């Protein structure tokens with residue numbers, strides 16, 4: 001499937017459905033240098049990759065953030081439910097990014113295993129088993145397709161919550177909307 005990334009360089013670029021929502025505010029903070037508002041409680045739940053190359057520019061208290069490889073929230077459901085049920089958020093921004101390490105995990109199998117043996121003191125067979133048991137569950141295939149499938153899954157699971165599929169480019173530190 002072919003998907004389009006919508007760049008947001010001015011307020012009018014923000015898709016209508018996100019304008020005047022916490023998702024629009026996130027896009028403005030990150031891309032448009034909007035001055036920070038004051039928040040007494042979180043307005044948004046952000047799901048994003050654990051990757052170290054990404055930094056979000058936003059005010060304190062604005063958002064809950066769950067970070068996990070590939071922005072995969074499948075094993076974080078309780079935390080998502082908590083942010084909604086107790087935290088009161090009604091919007092989720094799901095942020096994928098380019099050059100994600102959760103793509104093509106099999107190519108990093110040896111590195112993964114040897115790194116655990118050398119760095120963490122694991123036995124080789126234990127490290128191998130660990131990789132084989134869990135790599136498939138964490139593989140995302142393609143960054144954009146995965147974010148879209150996670151978006152669909154979360155929209156079904158939480159029908160009244162607005163979920164926005166977004167994309168972070170590590171070269172320019174900007175957020176893009178996935179159309």
Ligand SMILES: [Zn+2]
Pocket residue numbers: 049050051069070071097099100101102
């Ligand atoms: Zn990643």
